[in-house]
Structure formats: structure tokens, C-alpha cells
Amino acid sequence: MKKAYHILSIALLSGFFLVVACENGLEEETFSVYDENVLTKPEHAEQAVRGVYAALKDNGGFGYYAGYLYWLYEYPADVVTTTPTARQGVQIDQLTYDASNSVINNVWTSVFRLISRANEAEELISNVNYIGNASSVTVQNQNLGEVRFLRALGYYDATSLWGDVPLLLKSSSKFTEADENPALVDQAEVEKAMIADLQFAESNLPASYPPAEIARATSGTAKALLVRLYMRRGEWQKAADKALEVMNKNYDLRTTAEGGVVSLYNTSNRSDNEFIFVLKSSNEAGAYGVNSNSFGINSVPWDYNRGWGSFPIHLQFYSAFEKTDARRDLLTGIFKTLYGQVISVPKQYGGLGGAAPDTVAATYIYNLKYPHVNNYNYAGFNNVTILRYADVLMMRAEALNELNGPNQESITLVNQIRTRSKLSELTLGSFTTKAALRDKIFEERGREFFMEGRRRDDLIRWGKSASNGATPLLKFKEKVLPTLRSAATYSDNVDYTVYPYPQNEIQSNTSMDASVNAGRVK
Structure with missing residues (x-):
């Protein structure tokens, strides 16, 4: 018997769940060791919830939100690039990927592993007698809200990356034969299920948790993801209204007096009120989160602090910042290497430049939002931002502009972001058209949210x-084409708003065949 990792049949949940698909010819069966007669206590449900959170990092601290997801969200856009030796990354960066790309396969697996865990956890939680075990329905609904938020987050990523995807909202014990090889479901239908999950979550999750549990989803977390989803759908009024609800949840920006935007990403800043939801990595005793991730070591090059340099950034991006912009300090504009040389951004890109032999011109710059502080260590304890209050402010500004054209509230919201970064305020009179303010907002978003997984979605929405x-790829093509090593790589016949479905899934799911990738690859 050959073991086949049919991702839509996998659930590994805190040691409780194991679903393995076996393949024998064309026959496939799913087995589960989940025993509802054993897992009957609220503490079992709590462990199940933690198991769903753990799926956010996946693959030993390198997968999903701990790394691979950002390859798909950042590489194809115009800010982040990759080194020529990273073959799978180069394919994504240069738009030469196909269905066999290992990162595309890995992210699909990670997303649906999280969804599968959420489904298993939902059933377990629903079957536990909380009241009879000295707990309450309130706690039960909170646990359900957490796993339903996480399921919606998984489906948000799945639909952002692939559009139509299989929709499974039940545990493997309830699978029918059709569920073993699920068909693709229209994205709009998937989004309806996501909205239902998020509305349940916002109604049943608490506003906050104790400091050690800061990484758990709150009612504000669910609302913020709803804002992001409404923005993607172009439902501007819903997005603006929901953003306002988040703004009334007592979040705030980290102020200049507190150290400003640069200090926001310091590894000692574990639970800032600007973080609405993070992948929290911590070695603190009892911390509610995963123990490590690889973001720090991936974000900087070897000669900076023995990093892997997986996320280099185009030099042109450095020149997009005003010299007084505090956010420029989150990039390696100039630094001394481990070997004593100085690497500096050339003057033509806004850097200080310098003369050889002591100074070497930078080929790339790197982001410092995930500081690598552990030399020769594959793991670090960086928070990875998933939802941030600054993003909510910018989304409301954008939605109001789409509804009303240039308006003072949009200007005021953008100015909150700018003044925190020591920039001058914008004035309403400088923007006479909706398009002009829209462009300014997206330019500001690019400088604020680089290496936070937002740029690809932003270009498509823009x-x-x-x-x-009419032309979702209008801005994507305008911004990305000049960054490609060969302009011939870009094809107007490829829909870059979606990735190809992974070859592994096509081979294991009889509801899919190679035709599903028509128009998704050259």
C-alpha cells in the first residue's frame, strides 16, 4: 500500500487526530483515530484549539505564516525579489512557475491542513459537555469562534491564491464518498461561508486575553479580517463600517514617544496594541503560540547577521521613501558586515553611497521587520504580523475614497500613518480626483506594509x-513588468490573479484534472 498525502483528508490535531488516506489502485479510504468517547472534557477542546493555531506555522517553523506563504504573496509583486539560486522562488518571482512548483504545493497543503484541523476541532468542541464539566456555553462558543476564525483565515488565503477551491466544513468522520474527492466551489460561495464563520467569531470572541495569550483571536480580530474580505470584494460601505467598529475596539498606533514604527517590530515588543493578530513565536513559559519561526534568519543576508537572505528587496524601493521617513530605518540602507566592510545603498537610489574598498555598493536591500538576533540559529522568536491596526485605518481611508472621492476623513486617516513616520501631513486640496487619492493611498500602503504579505493583493485590488x-491586472502589470529579468516572461494570456492548482492535488483528487489550470500558466 502506498501512502498518499491527500491534503483534503489530512488532520493532525495536537496528537488527537490522525487521518491518513490510503491508495490502492483507484480505491481510496479515510481512517480516523478520533474517539469522541475519550475526548470529552473542556481541556481536550482547549488543546484542540491550540492545535489549530499551531497549523499557522506548519512544516517545522518554515511553512505557511512562518515563511512559505509570503513567497506567494510577496515574490510576484514589485517590492520583494529573490536570489538567482533559489530556484522555486525564482519561478514565483519571475512568473515562470507551474503546477509542480514545490512552494505552491506546500502552501496549498498548509492551508488545507489548517482547515482540516479546524473542522475536526469544531466537531470535538461541539460534542463536549462544557456545563457538566464546570465550564460554560460562553467558553464553548469562544472556542468555536476561535477555530471558525482560523478556518476563515485559511479560506481567505486559499481564495486569494487560487480563487475557486474545495469547500469542506465538516470533520472527516462525516465525510461522504464525494468529500474524498471534492470539486471546486465558486469563490463567492466560499466567501459566504467565510463571512458566516467570521460573523459567528466576532459575536462570540472576547475583546482581549491575558498577556501570555495575546496571540489568540479576539472579536476585533474577526472584524479586521472581515474588513479585508469586504475590501477584496469591493464592498466599500461594508468595509468602511466594519473598519469603524475595529477602530472603536481600543486599538491604537505605536506612537513616536513609544519608539514609533521601528520599535513596533522589536523582539521585546511582544504584545503591542497595534497588533490585532499575529503569529506569535515565543520561548516564554506558558506562552500561547508556536515556539519559533524562521522569519528572522530568512529576512537578512549572511553578511548582516548570518541570515539566509531569502527576501531581498529591489534597490528602487529604497528610493520610494523620503529621507525623513522613519520606515526607511526598517531597511538595510547601510550596515557594517561581519567582515568589517560597509554595504551602502548607492546615492542614485537615495542612499549614502561610499567609496571602495571600505564601502561596497548594495545589490539589494533587506527588511528589518523580523530582526534576526540568534546567530547560527535556525529558529527565532519574531512575531509575524497577520492583521495590524494601521492596515485597518488605511482600508477605511481607501473605502471612503471609493465611496465618496477625496474626503477629509480619508486624508486624516492616512496622516495618522504618515505623522507616526515623521512625514508631513497631506492636505485635501492636493487631491482633486478619486484616482489621485487612490494612487497615493496605495503608494503609502506599499511603504507601510512591505514584507507583511499585502503587496500582491494590493496590486490586484488597485x-x-x-x-x-475590467482589468484586475492593470496595476500588477504596470508595477511588476519592469522588475522582471525578461519582459517576455509576462504573458497577457495568463491570469496572474490566481495560481495554478498544485500538481499533487490534481493527481490525488479525481474531481480535478489538468484542464483546471488553463489560463493560470503559460
């Missing part, structure tokens, strides 16, 4: 808005 939905 294109949709600028073309009234």
Missing part, C-alpha cells in the same frame, strides 16, 4: 478599482 473591475 487594478480592479482603477479599471472598474
Whole structure:
């Protein structure tokens, strides 16, 4: 018997669940060791919830939100690039990927592993008698809200990356034969299920947790993800209204007096009120989160602090910042290497430059949002931002502009971000058209959210808005084409708003065949 990792049949949940698909010819069966007669206590449900959170890092601290997801969200866009030796990354960066790309396969696996764990946990939690075990329905609904939020987050990523995807909202014990090889479901239908999950979560999750549990989803977390989803759908009024609800949840920006935007990402800043939801990595006793991730070591090059340099950034991006912009300090504009040389951004890109032999011109810059402080250590304890209050402010500003054109509230919201970074305030009179303010907002988003997994989605949404939905890739092409090593790589016949479905899934799911990738690859 050959073991086949049919991802839509995998659930590994805190040691409680194990679902393995076996393949024998064309026959496939799913087995589960989940025993509802044993897992009957609220503490079992709590462990199940933790198991779903743990799926956010996946693959030993390198997968999903601990690394691979950002390859798909950042590499194809115009800010982050990759080194020529990273073959799978180069394919994504240069738009030459196909269905066999290992990162595309890995992220699909990670996303649906999280969804599968959430489904298993939902059933376990629903079957536990909380009241009879000295707990309450309130706690039960909180646990359900957490796993339903996480399931919605998984489906948000799945639909952002692939559009139509299989929709499974039940545990493996309830699978029918059709569920073993699920068909693709229209993205709009998947989004309806996501909205239902998030609305349940916002109604049943608490506003906050104790400091050690800061990484758990709150009602504000669910609302913020709803804002992001409404923005993607172009439902501007819903997005603006929901963003306002988040703004009334007592979040705030880290102020200049507190150290400003640069200090926001310091490893000692574990639970800032600007973080709405993070992948929290911590070695603190009892911390509610995963123990490590690889973001720090991936974010800087070897000669900076023995990093892997997986996320280099184009030099042109450095020149997009005003010299007084505090966010520029989150990039390696100039630094002394381990070997005593100084690497500096050339003057033509806004850097200080310098003369050889003591100074070497930078080929790339790197982000410092995930500081690597552990030399020769594959793991670090960086928080990885998933939802941030600054993003909510910018989304409301964008939504109000789409509804009303240039308006003072949008300007005021953007100015909160700018003044925190020591920049001058914008004025309403400088923007006479919706398009002009839209462009400014997206330019500001690029400088604020680099290496936070937002740029690809932003370019697609920008294109949709600028073309009234007619040409979603309008801005993607405009910004990305000049960064490609060969302009011939870009094809107008490929829909870069979605990735190809992974070859592994096509081979194991009889509801899919190679035709599903028509128009998704050259």
C-alpha cells in the first residue's frame, strides 16, 4: 500500500487526530483515530484549539505564516525579489512557475491542513459537555469562534491564491464518498461561508486575553479580517463600517514617544496594541503560540547577521521613501558586515553611497521587520504580523475614497500613518480626483506594509478599482513588468490573479484534472 498525502483528508490535531488516506489502485479510504468517547472534557477542546493555531506555522517553523506563504504573496509583486539560486522562488518571482512548483504545493497543503484541523476541532468542541464539566456555553462558543476564525483565515488565503477551491466544513468522520474527492466551489460561495464563520467569531470572541495569550483571536480580530474580505470584494460601505467598529475596539498606533514604527517590530515588543493578530513565536513559559519561526534568519543576508537572505528587496524601493521617513530605518540602507566592510545603498537610489574598498555598493536591500538576533540559529522568536491596526485605518481611508472621492476623513486617516513616520501631513486640496487619492493611498500602503504579505493583493485590488473591475491586472502589470529579468516572461494570456492548482492535488483528487489550470500558466 502506498501512502498518499491527500491534503483534503489530512488532520493532525495536537496528537488527537490522525487521518491518513490510503491508495490502492483507484480505491481510496479515510481512517480516523478520533474517539469522541475519550475526548470529552473542556481541556481536550482547549488543546484542540491550540492545535489549530499551531497549523499557522506548519512544516517545522518554515511553512505557511512562518515563511512559505509570503513567497506567494510577496515574490510576484514589485517590492520583494529573490536570489538567482533559489530556484522555486525564482519561478514565483519571475512568473515562470507551474503546477509542480514545490512552494505552491506546500502552501496549498498548509492551508488545507489548517482547515482540516479546524473542522475536526469544531466537531470535538461541539460534542463536549462544557456545563457538566464546570465550564460554560460562553467558553464553548469562544472556542468555536476561535477555530471558525482560523478556518476563515485559511479560506481567505486559499481564495486569494487560487480563487475557486474545495469547500469542506465538516470533520472527516462525516465525510461522504464525494468529500474524498471534492470539486471546486465558486469563490463567492466560499466567501459566504467565510463571512458566516467570521460573523459567528466576532459575536462570540472576547475583546482581549491575558498577556501570555495575546496571540489568540479576539472579536476585533474577526472584524479586521472581515474588513479585508469586504475590501477584496469591493464592498466599500461594508468595509468602511466594519473598519469603524475595529477602530472603536481600543486599538491604537505605536506612537513616536513609544519608539514609533521601528520599535513596533522589536523582539521585546511582544504584545503591542497595534497588533490585532499575529503569529506569535515565543520561548516564554506558558506562552500561547508556536515556539519559533524562521522569519528572522530568512529576512537578512549572511553578511548582516548570518541570515539566509531569502527576501531581498529591489534597490528602487529604497528610493520610494523620503529621507525623513522613519520606515526607511526598517531597511538595510547601510550596515557594517561581519567582515568589517560597509554595504551602502548607492546615492542614485537615495542612499549614502561610499567609496571602495571600505564601502561596497548594495545589490539589494533587506527588511528589518523580523530582526534576526540568534546567530547560527535556525529558529527565532519574531512575531509575524497577520492583521495590524494601521492596515485597518488605511482600508477605511481607501473605502471612503471609493465611496465618496477625496474626503477629509480619508486624508486624516492616512496622516495618522504618515505623522507616526515623521512625514508631513497631506492636505485635501492636493487631491482633486478619486484616482489621485487612490494612487497615493496605495503608494503609502506599499511603504507601510512591505514584507507583511499585502503587496500582491494590493496590486490586484488597485487594478480592479482603477479599471472598474475590467482589468484586475492593470496595476500588477504596470508595477511588476519592469522588475522582471525578461519582459517576455509576462504573458497577457495568463491570469496572474490566481495560481495554478498544485500538481499533487490534481493527481490525488479525481474531481480535478489538468484542464483546471488553463489560463493560470503559460
